[in-house]
Amino acid sequence: MSREDLTTIVSRALTDKEYRAQLIADLDKALEGFNLDEAEKKLLRSLPSDVFDELTMDLEARQSKSGFLGGLSLMGSKDAVDAGTVLDLLMNKYGK
Numbered sequence: 731m732s733r734e735d736l737t738t739i740v741s742r743a744l745t746d747k748e749y750r751a752q753l754i755a756d757l758d759k760a761l762e763g764f765n766l767d768e769a770e771k772k773l774l775r776s777l778p779s780d781v782f783d784e785l786t787m788d789l790e791a792r793q794s795k796s797g798f799l800g801g802l803s804l805m806g807s808k809d810a811v812d813a814g815t816v817l818d819l820l821m822n823k824y825g826k
Contacts, residue, residue: 733817735764739774740817743782744789754779773825785816
């Protein structure tokens with residue numbers, strides 16, 4: 731399992747609408763250059779098309795309630811969201 735690659739994919743899908751659309755429309759093309767095993771690919775294939783939109787809204791709502799200022803960030807600022815935590819949530823809900 732390449733957790734680092736999977737984390738990169740999830741982070742990018744949350745922050746890049748074009749990549750998110752490609753991930754849903756053409757998973758194989760979106761995953762080019764990443765080293766994922768079959769279980770990880772199966773996880774990504776099992777996700778509903780609106781999962782990243784829902785996650786983004788949920789994370790923004792959590793940040794707002796927590797008093798964080800600024801937009802959603804997975805890149806490491808004071809209001810950053812830990813991409814690994816988001817990945818864990820996805821795996822717990824959709825991974826089997």
